[in-house]
Amino acid sequence: MRISRRTAATAVAGAAVFAVVATGCAPSAPADDDNSPITLTIATFNDFGYSDELFAEYTADHPNVKIVHNKAATSNDARANFFTKLGAGSGLADIEAIEIDWLAELMQYSDKLTDLNSDSVEGRWLDWKTEAATDAEGRLVGYGTDIGPEAICYRSDLFEEAGLPSEPAEVEKLLTGDWQNYYDVGQQYYEATGNAWFDTAGGTYQGVINQVQNAYEEEDGTIIATTNPEVKEAFTSVLEASENLSAHVGQWGDDWTAGQANGAYATMLCPGWMLGQISGNAPDISGWKIANVFPNGGGNWGGSYLTVPAQGAHAEAAKEFADWLTAPEQQIKAFNKTGNFPSQEALYESEDLLSATNEYFGNAETGKIFVDRAKAVTVTPYKSVKYFPINDALQKALTRVDVDKTQNIEESWAQFVKDVEAL
């Protein structure tokens, strides 16, 4: 059947008009009324200890909410994703988890995050935790989830083979002291077995540098990373110890993950959130235990917040959900699941936390251990806008010497200085 030109022209015109009208009429975002069905996306990284059962509890109370959980592998990936989509203006989840290392960088754009101030969260967290997430106008933009007080995780079976004391209380005495003591005991282990003492120069360096108040930046913003003697000292001492004592693997890489199961290294610096990593990567090993000790007393590694980006369509509902997730009752569940140590002050005296034990680590009293380690933290390092890129450059410098072995300590430091100047 031959369609006449006229009919064809009319049909095409009609279709074109329809298309234009349809694109123009995008449905407006549904008003956030209490009972309309909505989907909340929450993006975290690593392992925050949020399980599907936990989310199911929230959905039971709020039947109109469907929760979708996206997990990035590392904090670096989460940061790259966050800044890309913040710049693009859309694409972020309703709740985005951020880490303290890049929090200061993000605070420059705190106007793109929703103000999360509310009465229900008054006094929930330690002062320094909320201060870091409050911008110049007094808007609180992040709810604290966990902090990272560090202890030492060790392989008790490998200690025994090397002739070192292997019970947690004995190891506590053995490793009490400063970093040099930690390396000395490590040297003993290395001489007895020929194997590595700690996992990476990078991880150990984190422990050392997080005990320095102003490592890379002064309070007024000047970058002192390349001239600060404490940084150079930490860099050199860790690398010199690493020659024999490090397993020469890269943190978060395939070899590092394999090393937790195959005994490549005997100890690791262990913040609360690392417990979940170890038990997940080495499920068949029974020798990992936790010692209630840390060189120089205590240190904090990491710590996260939940933020609600302003570009999301369901800011109110997301704020409510974030409030619920960071309430002490829920955070203690995350702690019991993966060991992420809560930042909520109310929990530090609670029986729930103090009596918690972790079966994988030989029924270690993880609650007590990490409360002790948290109390032993004396320094809150100042982390500002350039902290993340500078630390990244320094981690690369450590990797070049420890893992890749392409440069020696002097050359690697020189390149680090160049990289910082190029920022």
Next chain:
Amino acid sequence: MTTQSAPTERQIRRIAFGQALNRWDVRISPYLYISPFFILFALVGLFPLVYTAYVSMHDWHLIGGEGDFVGADNFLFVLGQDKFWIALRNTFSIFLISAVPQVIFALIIAAVLDLNIRAKTFWRMSVLIPYIVTPVAVALIFSNMFADQYGLVNNVLRQIGLDPIGWHSQVLPSHFAIATMVNFRWTGYNALIFLAAMQAVPRDYHEAAMIDGASGIRRFFSITIPSLRPTLIFVIITSTIGGLQIFDEPRMYDQFGTGGADNQWLTLTIYLYNLGWGELNFGRAAAVAWLLFLVIVAVGLINLFITRRIANSGSRAR
């Protein structure tokens, strides 16, 4: 000159406008038919090109937005960075290590597939399977296989008695591993393109050569490859462009995706990504993007020049 016809004759209707329309139809509609492509190209190809040039001349922050006009500063900065030249070296190295074996293997595979083997369709389809697997998955698996201490490849090397190779710590081994991933993906695809071209070669040539006593290999070099000249040019140009822009495999090669602690496998596109989304400096990233564009155009022109000369000399010799 004829005078006006007698008034009793039919008046000539004015059809000048209709004729004009007809002329326009004949002259302009071809351009209208191909215009959708060009309009689309202008929107998603040309406009970004020009806009990137605009961005590269400003101090542009990923989130903060447009800053001051800085002219050629971004270009000069990037050209003065060691990282840029290292990235250029890495890009060319990975490109050569991947493109050359790829084309050779693809030719050989195509030649084998062209023979009268059993289950032809099955073999021809299986060759394409590596292309279908997503590059990220391939990169994760291969990166694990090439892990420095506990990876499969080093385990095998140790069994044989050789020293383990630093796949993630040395420059050339990392290029080799990444090139392996690229070859894995693209060899089958190129083989099928060559196969299609080979099947267009008239069988008479082969029969005539066989009667004259030429062996299979002689026929391959003297008949098949010369007839594949246009296809070879196409495959080489597309591999060049793809190879110089390689991103997926180097990015997923380690857990950080920044090209290695010592920039061992930092390619230009990864350097671009690090500048734009790592350091949040869009102006410099745009400068690298334009420099990469110029490099690709230059290499493309060199390619064209060489293949034209070979093609010309070939046809003159006949």
